[in-house]
Amino acid sequence: MTGHRNSIIFWGGVAVFLVAVLTMTQIVRNEYPFFAGYVILQFIALAVAWSILGGYAGYVNFGTNAFFGVGVYTAVALFKATGAPLVVQIAAAAVVGMTLGFGVGLLTLRMRGIFFSIATIALAIIIETFVMNWRFVGGAAGIQIQRPPVMAPFDSYVKMLFFVQAILAVTAISIARYIQNSKVGRGLQALRDDELAAECTGVPTLKLKLIACMISGALISAAGAPAAMYLQYADPFSAFNLTYSVSALAMALIGGTAHWIGPVLGAILLGSTQQFLAVTISSEVNVLVLGIMLVLFVVGAPKGIIGLLRPRYRLRAGGKP
Amino acid sequence: MFSIDLLLGAVVLGVLLGCFYAAVSVGLSVSFGLLDVPHVAHPAFLVLASYGVYQLNESYDIDPLLAGLAITPLFFLFGLLAYRTYHETFEKRGSDAAVRGIAFFFGIAFIIEVLIILQFGVDQRSVTATYIGKSWRFGEMRIPIRQLVAFAVALTLTALLAVYLSKTFMGRAIRAVAQDEEALRLMGANPVRIKQYAFGIATAVLGIAGALLIIVAPVEPTLDRAYIGRTFCVVVMAGLGSISGTLIAAIILGVAESIVLTLFGASWAPAISFAMLLGVLAVRPQGLLGR
């Protein structure tokens, strides 16, 4: 019963949020809030998507940047080749991200823990190297993107991107929430705790890991797809920047990965702090803050913000009562 | 374009490069290979050492190798501190340690990177010494003396560490703690202290390795990212914890990189170590040279 009521509250919240976002794009004149808001929404999507694999399944993916960059360059290549509209670019990025996720999922067959993490870094660098040598999309020098005309009801492209990213973030959250409450979520939690015990209790671990990798990958790539349009530019170094990996991981762990709300909180907190610091001090300092917060939280608050807010989780972490 | 001479030159340079890679990886071979700590920040400490050497060389005109030696005690302390923190917060508590331990070192690496940027900026830095900038000729081949110096020092360093681990009492204790912690505890030794000490040694070695890094080529703050691939590639390929294996694996990597560089150009070089690493992890996670 409470599950049903929760669903009504959740979807009501989603509807209110999207309507509010849309209304905001129609009323607010100044473009800056949309520029900043886009980045925060993007981080929400990344952190939530990351935690499907990293949080639920316990496989620490350092290759968020690989998926992000693949999303960016799928969109760029498609746009340059066919002039495909943004929706198609995003869909294509999701498909490519899902395929890459399948590949990463197969890696989990042979490796876990630090080996898996290192392998995902390796994947990111290898893909980046290929893109750097890919002339069609500008190689290492990067490529300028000419935005197409904006579609009604929006009066600026950035506002439209803001709305699109809001939908992507909400999609990521809805999927993460669905997984968390489903059998798949319980299976992932079991295999995170103990893969062999999970297998012997009937959990199809490989299948679940593949599902988690593919969904996580598709969502990250989709969130990255509009980035080229947002910046009107793409180059391999920024698209495959390791900062995306650290950010996604840090926001998820700082928020807490036991519940989908954790990464959302982490992304809002860190994303807005970063936006503020980047404007007031420097972009280096905001990356520093990210690193320090990450270290402080993994050392001092293993369950993240939601662990601090909900004493039940603290009790769990505390050992024998 | 392709010739035997060219290939031979690539192999020779590759061997020199490989020995240098052994020197920068050998610490990780102890901390990750033997002690099982997911030390992703190892390359970040390496680059930090290079900047320490740069600072001493720039301000006081100290020879980079001496500067590297001078900062080893400091790095030893860094190592003690890093392991102590890792042990207290992750190893001891056990639960969920894997995920958070990796994230911890990842965070540390990032902090080091940004601190370097804040202090030194993003530009490349290099050191000066009498042996930098000259080269020897062997017929058609030109070998920069900085490469030879790095080669000689790297080989010495790796050999010294190998001897230390196999011949001294403490070295044997470190190997023992990697194999059977419980047995050591029963013999009255404190495994945590031994591990902490070993981690200190592994980090101290980075003082010299960092000097070699900046002698071989200029450094920049994000250079550690490329070395995540190289060092882990070498250590995993070597079979975790084997010092002689580290040397062989490093030479294999050095030669492979050097040949690819010669045949396909520099833009493909960064992917070599990672591709090899991925291949090794996928096919033989126990390492090419291990068991």
Place this chain on the structure above:
Amino acid sequence: MTTPAATEAPLLQVGAITKTFGGFTALDNISVDIRQGERFGLIGPNGSGKTTLINCISGALRPQAGSVIFRGEDITLLPPHLRARRGIARSFQIPRPFKSMTVLENLMVGLDFAATGSRQPEEEAAMSILTRMGLAAKADAPSNTLSQVELRKMELARAMAVRPKLLISDEAMAGLSSSEVDEVLDLLISLGEEDITIIMIEHIMQAVMRFSERVMCLDAGKIIALGAPDEVMANKRVQEAYLGT
């Protein structure tokens, strides 16, 4: 395979299994049939291959040669989760709880993924298993707060949640006090009475004697004795293997 005698065929047929690790032979050509409803004891000194054998049966390891046939079906190549769904459940020598979950949630994993054809609501089913195991009071306790004996019981309860036809208990009594040993043993015996076939690995001889209808003793990867408990205990080679020569 369509003969009416299928029910009398052995539940589990282990056929000439060999498992080596590098140069070390952990199991050397082991063949044994386990009958439906049997209480089967598996003994042997440390390193004799007991756990390797049940790893091959439960699917955690794949033997180099030989076959595992369960209810007439060759399952040698199946991954563990498919064996669990066919009714093979196990506990572990060193307990492996899902430590971020409560006791009840631990059981829900098995009910969610392996138990088939039960019409009972899951939580009710989990509670009734816990009640049987004497763990009902701990249902909502985080599994990382349990005592040793509770952990052992929870592992058996989780295995029961798989709705097994064959339950393999790997030293479920190790490290327990003698009254706790009796408690767990009584549980296992009562499970055996509901037509669950049980393989029990155990070092505690009184427990093996009291529990088993048949006992098999392994030494260095070979079967050195197989038969009624007192026969096996009286066997000279078994005594040598245990006492050393």
